[in-house]
Amino acid sequence: MTAEDRAVIPAATTRPANRVSPLLEKHLEEIAAHYSGPEDKRPAGRQYRAILARYFNMRLPQDASVFEIGCGAGELLELIHARKVSGCDISAVQVERTARRLPHGTFYHQPGECLDVPGTYDVILLSDTINYAGDVQEILNQARKLAAPHTRLVMSFPSAMWRPVYSLATTLGLRARHPQANWIGIDDARNFLNLSGWSIVEIEPKVLLPLQIPVVEPLLNRFLAPLLGFLCHTVICTARPKVSMENCSRRVSVVVPARNEAGNIEAAVTRTPMMGDSMELIFVEGNSTDDTWEEIQRVKAAYPDREIQIMQQPGKGKGDAVRCGFAAATGDILMILDADLTMPPEELPKFYEALVSGHAEFANGVRLVYPMEKEAMRFLNLCANKFFSVAFSWLLAQPVKDTLCGTKVLWKEDYERIAANRCYFGDFDPFGDFDLLFGADRLGLQIVDIPIRYRDRTYGSTNISRWSHGALLFRMLAFAAGKLKFV
Numbered sequence: 001m002t003a004e005d006r007a008v009i010p011a012a013t014t015r016p017a018n019r020v021s022p023l024l025e026k027h028l029e030e031i032a033a034h035y036s037g038p039e040d041k042r043p044a045g046r047q048y049r050a051i052l053a054r055y056f057n058m059r060l061p062q063d064a065s066v067f068e069i070g071c072g073a074g075e076l077l078e079l080i081h082a083r084k085v086s087g088c089d090i091s092a093v094q095v096e097r098t099a100r101r102l103p104h105g106t107f108y109h110q111p112g113e114c115l116d117v118p119g120t121y122d123v124i125l126l127s128d129t130i131n132y133a134g135d136v137q138e139i140l141n142q143a144r145k146l147a148a149p150h151t152r153l154v155m156s157f158p159s160a161m162w163r164p165v166y167s168l169a170t171t172l173g174l175r176a177r178h179p180q181a182n183w184i185g186i187d188d189a190r191n192f193l194n195l196s197g198w199s200i201v202e203i204e205p206k207v208l209l210p211l212q213i214p215v216v217e218p219l220l221n222r223f224l225a226p227l228l229g230f231l232c233h234t235v236i237c238t239a240r241p242k243v244s245m246e247n248c249s250r251r252v253s254v255v256v257p258a259r260n261e262a263g264n265i266e267a268a269v270t271r272t273p274m275m276g277d278s279m280e281l282i283f284v285e286g287n288s289t290d291d292t293w294e295e296i297q298r299v300k301a302a303y304p305d306r307e308i309q310i311m312q313q314p315g316k317g318k319g320d321a322v323r324c325g326f327a328a329a330t331g332d333i334l335m336i337l338d339a340d341l342t343m344p345p346e347e348l349p350k351f352y353e354a355l356v357s358g359h360a361e362f363a364n365g366v367r368l369v370y371p372m373e374k375e376a377m378r379f380l381n382l383c384a385n386k387f388f389s390v391a392f393s394w395l396l397a398q399p400v401k402d403t404l405c406g407t408k409v410l411w412k413e414d415y416e417r418i419a420a421n422r423c424y425f426g427d428f429d430p431f432g433d434f435d436l437l438f439g440a441d442r443l444g445l446q447i448v449d450i451p452i453r454y455r456d457r458t459y460g461s462t463n464i465s466r467w468s469h470g471a472l473l474f475r476m477l478a479f480a481a482g483k484l485k486f487v
Helices: 021-036 043-059 092-101 134-148 160-171 186-196 216-224 262-271 292-302 316-326 343-355 379-396 412-420 431-443 466-484
Strands: 066-069 084-089 106-109 122-127 147-158 196-208 234-241 251-256 278-285 308-312 333-336 362-366 408-411 445-452
Touching: 021 278, 043 122, 043 234, 043 379, 066 431, 084 092, 084 122, 106 147, 122 134, 122 234, 134 147, 134 186, 134 196, 147 160, 147 196, 147 408, 160 466, 186 234, 251 262, 251 316, 262 278, 262 292, 262 408, 262 445, 278 292, 278 316, 292 308, 308 316, 308 362, 316 412, 333 343, 333 412, 343 445, 362 431, 379 466, 408 412, 408 431, 431 445, 431 466
Parallel strands: 066 084, 066 122, 084 106, 122 147, 251 278, 251 333, 278 308, 362 445
Antiparallel strands: 147 234, 196 234, 333 408, 362 408
16 A cells, blocks of 8 residues: 555545534634644553453454544554554644554544545444534534444443543643543433434443553453443443335345254244245254154145255254354345244244334344243243343343344344354354344344244244253353453
């Protein structure tokens, strides 16, 4: 890459006078002048950015392209694991510092309120930028220009509770003087994002101690911050652009893992409604002791008008069956339908509509809203499901009312990204539900619950072992907490 290719691209530091109010123009000029002064050498700022980078990198795929609005001198971007880094800043001096620090990147001399940047990015960062913005809503509007449907906006801002601490640190010379700040709360952030066409995936407080003090900082930030959010210094928010896919042609793949379910195979074919522009059913037989495999073969031959793939899984467990089916799927949308049909196949269009309407990126079935049939779920299983609902909603920072419902629906391209980043968690889940949920959460996918009416089995018995599988769920909860929450 030549110097011309990657060098600072000059642009006006403020928007044209006829496009901004005089008050906003004055604010932008003051901010630009302030941050064009000598570089702050105090260690506190660099330490704080290193802590933020740890949280951001946990959310970013390493092959992502990243654009930071308000990149400053590039100290945060330098710590971000990304395939491509770019950014903009209102100060030409700061942009030049960033270009020297990151010669492989492309950087622009522009305010966030007036972006003129080509292309789109996987991730847009706003790290403690909105606290000095002249127009937060306009910055978020402009960020939409850089967003594709899969883009994630990752934004951090300090809690107003820390305002007295900031003042004291500045007075003592521990913190550089800054322009007068906006103090934005979580509700304010939700409102700004909603007004600007962004949908919040998750928002939660982080960072009890914004300084890297050995032993103390990891103890406070990793183990206590998840429990004491109201005291945290920083709020980190992940959002996605509001998009609708209703006018796009879509093919659907319905994967049906089947073990000892011979009596339900034909009903899975006849009762599953057509969805999208085309649809395939993929039966994955899993080491049955009855004649499930023979029945799958018979049904495929009996319904030549339906597009049906059949296979036998190479390993054991539902998780292995789902991965086998997803690998063979040719659809844009992937669905899991348990062969016991306790989740009625007639409900699947609800999941489809949630995705194509843009309301969800990961649709998760919920059995705990509507009344169940008498034999649908045993009492202790119900209690366990409610406990895990609370635990996993806290863990994922998204409401997930029923983690164990077998029906989950997502875009194939998102599943492929989950699979590509599976090494972060490892192959730990024989069910497949948590592999998908945890992977979706780490990628910042919006998980939405779809309430369904849970039915009694009409054939066979459950493949779930209440006690051994319950103990396994507790182990997975603890494992995931160490990977997602206590980091």
